[in-house]
Amino acid sequence: MFVGGNLVTWRSKKQKVVSRSSAEAEYRGMAHGVSELLWLRRLLRDLGFGPKKPMDLYCDNTAAIAIAHNPVQHDHTKHVEVDRNFINEKLDAEIVSFPFIRxxxxxxxxxxxxxxxxxxxxxxxxxxxxxxxxxx
Structure with missing residues (x-):
């Protein structure tokens, strides 16, 4: 996580479950990233620097970004339903955004x-x- 161009936290975690696809693995990673962003957002707000616009979580997987922005639940996303609801809630509240990065x-x-x-x-x-x- 960067704040003002400065690296303030970094985390890598081995997933506990086997993913069916790279999009699913990225999507689960996005959910963990959103949790981390929420923590950082609360910390900044407590320090008097509450973000005024959505916080960016850069993703290099277009399929994962498409799943996040698709409001319709499909059979192939059923196994990530909890993460989907969590991410959709934060997208709808304009707390996070997922710009694509190569x-x-x-x-x-x-x-x-x-x-x-x-x-x-x-x-x-x-x-x-x-x-x-x-x-x-």
Whole structure:
């Protein structure tokens, strides 16, 4: 989670259940991300900095974003019904939004999977991480 361009929290968690598709796995991750955003929103409000617009949760899976914005329950989304209702409630209240971001620009990927050298170095720079052992 970034606040004002600064990384304030990061979390990676192994899912407890096996997902039927990558969209389902991403959707479950989105639900956990929304919970984290709600916590951060309450914290900011307690500090006197309540957000005035929806908080962005960037997602690189268009199928998961489509499920979030589809108000109709389909048979293929029945297994994520609780997450769907939770996310729809927050979308309808305009607390969160899910802008699409290309995978190569997804900063969290550098911390969770193998990426190319250029994406790795670019992500480290965006995260403000520096090699303290690099020659000056």
């Amino acid at each position: 995978s190569e620009y997804q900063l969290a990927d550098v911390l969770t999977k193998a990426v190319s050298t250029s994406i790795f170095l670019n992500s480290l720079d965006k995260l403000g991480m520096r090699d303290v052992f690099a020659p000056t």
